[in-house]
Amino acid sequence: MKGTANAPEVIEVENGSIVTPKGFKAIGIYTGVKRKRLDLGAIFCEVPASSAAVYTTNRIQAAPLKVTKESIMKEGKLQALVVNSGNANACTGEKGLEDAYEMRSVSAEHFNVPNHYVAVTSTGVIGQYLPMDKIVPGIQQLQPEATIEAAEAFNEAILTTDTIKKMVCYQTTIDGKAISVGGVAKGSGMINPNMATMLSFVTTDAVIEPSVLQQALSEITNQTFNSITVDGDTSTNDMVVVMASGLAEHETLTPAHPEWNGFYQALKLTCESLAKKIARDGEGATKLIEVQVQGAVNDEEAGKVAKKIVGSDLVKSAVYGADANWGRIICAVGYSGCEIDPDTIDIAIGPIQTLVNSQPVVFSEEEATAYLKDEETIKINVDLKIGNGTGKAWGCDLTYDYVRINAGYRT
Amino acid sequence: MKGTANAPEVIEVENGSIVTPKGFKAIGIYTGVKRKRLDLGAIFCEVPASSAAVYTTNRIQAAPLKVTKESIMKEGKLQALVVNSGNANACTGEKGLEDAYEMRSVSAEHFNVPNHYVAVTSTGVIGQYLPMDKIVPGIQQLQPEATIEAAEAFNEAILTTDTIKKMVCYQTTIDGKAISVGGVAKGSGMINPNMATMLSFVTTDAVIEPSVLQQALSEITNQTFNSITVDGDTSTNDMVVVMASGLAEHETLTPAHPEWNGFYQALKLTCESLAKKIARDGEGATKLIEVQVQGAVNDEEAGKVAKKIVGSDLVKSAVYGADANWGRIICAVGYSGCEIDPDTIDIAIGPIQTLVNSQPVVFSEEEATAYLKDEETIKINVDLKIGNGTGKAWGCDLTYDYVRINAGYRT
Incomplete structure (x- = not known):
């Protein structure tokens, strides 16, 4: 439009x-x-x-x-x-x-x-x-x-x-x-x-x-x-x-x-x-997570991959624990059901590049932890490098408080 | 076969x-x-x-x-x-x-x-x-x-x-x-x-x-x-x-x-x-949840609905909190993407009927809480009443410990 x-x-x-x-x-x-x-x-x-x-x-x-x-x-x-x-x-x-x-x-x-x-x-x-x-x-x-x-x-x-x-x-x-x-x-x-x-x-x-x-x-x-x-x-x-x-x-x-x-x-x-x-006010959340995906075959698939990542309980728990766990991110990319090339994926967590062409690169764990601890909004950037599709999704970390709130509240 | x-x-x-x-x-x-x-x-x-x-x-x-x-x-x-x-x-x-x-x-x-x-x-x-x-x-x-x-x-x-x-x-x-x-x-x-x-x-x-x-x-x-x-x-x-x-x-x-x-x-x-x-040994789990779905259009859809229910963080949290929250169960049925009739759904939690034809029935909250607290395996039974398909799925409750384990462990 x-x-x-x-x-x-x-x-x-x-x-x-x-x-x-x-x-x-x-x-x-x-x-x-x-x-x-x-x-x-x-x-x-x-x-x-x-x-x-x-x-x-x-x-x-x-x-x-x-x-x-x-x-x-x-x-x-x-x-x-x-x-x-x-x-x-x-x-x-x-x-x-x-x-x-x-x-x-x-x-x-x-x-x-x-x-x-x-x-x-x-x-x-x-x-x-x-x-x-x-x-x-x-x-x-x-x-x-x-x-x-x-x-x-x-x-x-x-x-x-x-x-x-x-x-x-x-x-x-x-x-x-x-x-x-x-x-x-x-x-x-x-x-x-x-x-x-x-x-x-x-x-x-x-x-x-x-x-x-x-x-x-x-x-x-x-x-x-x-x-x-x-x-x-x-x-x-x-x-x-x-x-x-x-x-x-x-x-x-x-x-x-x-x-x-x-x-x-x-x-x-x-x-x-x-x-x-x-998203930032998600139950129990302490952080907003913003996932940007580029290089997908089209915008729709990019959005789908972004949502799979931001929806993964394992990724959400890792953000809460300030753990730069790119393994869980690539794992979510893999089960997104979208077209990917398993060998061309780049992943960055904030300014820290963690994966290039699906292979780990050496990065400072200290720097990564500091980023995850200090920032209010955690940015995850994934480049699939197989097309021009881009998409974003937002979510929040998974915390003890999410469980506390939902173990009690009768919706 | x-x-x-x-x-x-x-x-x-x-x-x-x-x-x-x-x-x-x-x-x-x-x-x-x-x-x-x-x-x-x-x-x-x-x-x-x-x-x-x-x-x-x-x-x-x-x-x-x-x-x-x-x-x-x-x-x-x-x-x-x-x-x-x-x-x-x-x-x-x-x-x-x-x-x-x-x-x-x-x-x-x-x-x-x-x-x-x-x-x-x-x-x-x-x-x-x-x-x-x-x-x-x-x-x-x-x-x-x-x-x-x-x-x-x-x-x-x-x-x-x-x-x-x-x-x-x-x-x-x-x-x-x-x-x-x-x-x-x-x-x-x-x-x-x-x-x-x-x-x-x-x-x-x-x-x-x-x-x-x-x-x-x-x-x-x-x-x-x-x-x-x-x-x-x-x-x-x-x-x-x-x-x-x-x-x-x-x-x-x-x-x-x-x-x-x-x-x-x-x-x-x-x-x-x-x-x-x-499933019972799911990270941090205290209970096995078994969901049985019947009355779906076919077995595949029954299995899909069962898995949506058992996969809902809200249902899992409710089980952990011993809350007979059938609202979250019917909600998961609704977003399963499967064929349903919104007006014919029965839901039982263990021996306790909570919903008949998609409308709440009066049940003893006390009895329900006791069932959820005391049993090792929580059974949820859903009858869609539109066909003969049946299916089962298993999962576990969502607990503080899930978050603790996954905020720390680098997988």
């Missing part, structure tokens, strides 16, 4: 959020679904916003996903998005579906918009019915605002085992007008390609049709949210929703627009930044 | 081992490749034995695998098998291949058999050259014996992070003559379907042609060694080798032999028992 011209400058906005784009408000409140933390949030747009979404590939999909799909399919527009945490409303059968519909209709009434302008979603424990006695009065109290505090409250309301809030905003210029893309996300365990326990909501004031937005989002999701893995599990509830208010009032964006790339980059940087924050 | 008649009785032999079948001797010694434990072993057959093998599916294959393949391909016979632990001779390029050939020729000379009657293999650290100054004199000291102590020494010599020895023997009767199948294995981390860091060597005195043996082994491997997973990693060095001395002197076995099923079952039980021992 490349555009026709070079990208205009895209800059990150300090203290930007999902309410930076014109027309958006947000809020997060406490209703008691969770024990202590905020657990119900909403994003509201003052006009019907062009909308697009991608959903979990898990064959078991939670009830709210079905309801949200139905909303977006109708007209490609959303005006309100309501999310609860603490309960996923998944594996809850007919009753669960009724609850999701009720969550939508109560929200539609509260925000005074048609049902199909409302998206609903839930995250948390599977297999328990939504406590509608808390959700319904909760929705009726939602008063979104266009402040950073309100945006942060929304972010807090969608978290589960997350330890940090995940928010970002980029700006660029289209037809001489500033446009913003703001995003927020949750997700730390059950994270794998193809939408794992993660939710992400992106707002923008760009002017764009739903179908064009959908294609851009699908492409970008593959290179960002679908390129992270925490534990290889793919959850039942995940989705990414983008809402575009159109209030920036430039010419409608399509890939033919001379400044299309600026918008595309802003959306991609937003998604990539959120994806990396999710 | 079903036979034409019912299976004769197959019984486990107490204190049976790889030297129980007629014609076999074994030994394990210390050469200093490892710091302390035995690290070099051999199995020797007094006659050329019909042989078959399966190898890792990892595209990166260690040098000794290439040499062993070459040996077996020539005539389908082996007389000696020499293994070292402590060094995998993987990712060692031309020099590594030369070393593996030398390991073979020194062994051939020592045992006074042709080169192609010798299999060699190595397990341990990747990317370091074999210390031939220890391996060569080590081989020259190998004096195999037909005692259980010698078989145990062999077993010890092939271990890496294993905590228990893995040995088993079954007997049955063919044409009125007792035949035995004995097996030994190593492997605890990097274990995944399709041959992970595991080695297994099986001996038998049955009379069978190499090609028939190969077909039986390939089939059985899929249902046993390829149905276990510890951490999803598939190593560069794994193989299973079967040697059949033919000294039981019954009629040559083929699937048309009336007692074929007895042999097939003895071989399958040997492999299944070793596979389960490997």
Whole structure:
């Protein structure tokens, strides 16, 4: 979906959020679904916003996903998005579906918009019915605002085992007008390609049709949210929703627009930044791992190899142990199922070359250990040297705390 | 490869081992490749034995695998098998291949058999050259014996992070003559379907042609060694080798032999028992997990679903935490990529039914926790109710110790 011209400058906005784009408000409140933390949030747009979404590939999909799909399919527009945490409303059968519909209709009434302008979603424990006695009065109290505090409250309301809030905003210029893309996300365990326990909501004031937005989002999701893995599990509830208010009032964006790339980059940087924050905040993680693969037969295979490496429990444990264990990396390359030449593989861990043409080179173990200990982001670079495909994937180290968290938490 | 008649009785032999079948001797010694434990072993057959093998599916294959393949391909016979632990001779390029050939020729000379009657293999650290100054004199000291102590020494010599020895023997009767199948294995981390860091060597005195043996082994491997997973990693060095001395002197076995099923079952039980021992001894594991899936569209899909469940870090952590978390089980079913009906899934954890038709049923959490705490083997039963396919897979729980072991050990 490349555009026709070079990208205009895209800059990150300090203290930007999902309410930076014109027309958006947000809020997060406490209703008691969770024990202590905020657990119900909403994003509201003052006009019907062009909308697009991608959903979990898990064959078991939670009830709210079905309801949200139905909303977006109708007209490609959303005006309100309501999310609860603490309960996923998944594996809850007919009753669960009724609850999701009720969550939508109560929200539609509260925000005074048609049902199909409302998206609903839930995250948390599977297999328990939504406590509608808390959700319904909760929705009726939602008063979104266009402040950073309100945006942060929304972010807090969608978290589960997350330890940090995940928010970002980029700006660029289209037809001489500033446009913003703001995003927020949750997700730390059950994270794998193809939408794992993660939710992400992106707002923008760009002017764009739903179908064009959908294609851009699908492409970008593959290179960002679908390129992270925490534990290889793919959850039942995940989705990414983008809402575009159109209030920036430039010419409608399509890939033919001379400044299309600026918008595309802003959306991609937003998604990539959120994806990396999710990977870094993987359950129990102490480090972000970024794997870059080049020289694959094509980009898709490069991405696949990168994800196999970053998904290997052995590689993840080695990073936690500050062990420059390239053997486990080449091993993951070998079982990736991708085309490789067993004799041409180069591997570097940060600045340290460890393997050239599949054979070990002498390197300073001390230097390697120092790199693995000191850096917040561990970079692994693999060159397969059989083609021009490149790809990236992100993950995190595997730690005692991952086990502790997941031996206890009932998802 | 079903036979034409019912299976004769197959019984486990107490204190049976790889030297129980007629014609076999074994030994394990210390050469200093490892710091302390035995690290070099051999199995020797007094006659050329019909042989078959399966190898890792990892595209990166260690040098000794290439040499062993070459040996077996020539005539389908082996007389000696020499293994070292402590060094995998993987990712060692031309020099590594030369070393593996030398390991073979020194062994051939020592045992006074042709080169192609010798299999060699190595397990341990990747990317370091074999210390031939220890391996060569080590081989020259190998004096195999037909005692259980010698078989145990062999077993010890092939271990890496294993905590228990893995040995088993079954007997049955063919044409009125007792035949035995004995097996030994190593492997605890990097274990995944399709041959992970595991080695297994099986001996038998049955009379069978190499090609028939190969077909039986390939089939059985899929249902046993390829149905276990510890951490999803598939190593560069794994193989299973079967040697059949033919000294039981019954009629040559083929699937048309009336007692074929007895042999097939003895071989399958040997492999299944070793596979389960490997899974149970997964790095840091405290429990064996056995997942049985029924009602899939076919056996292959049932096996795939079973392996996805048993391979889920979240399921493994939940078992470790004694948490009857069926949500994670159904989630793994959903992302298995197999055909399912999202509304017809039943899940039981041991004797406790937790889900019927994809909806939770009330069960005693207390009883469930007690089952998960008290049992050595945790059974998970999933019925997809869309077909007649059945399959099993084995794995282990994910514990703090897995992380501890793998944050430190340089494989």
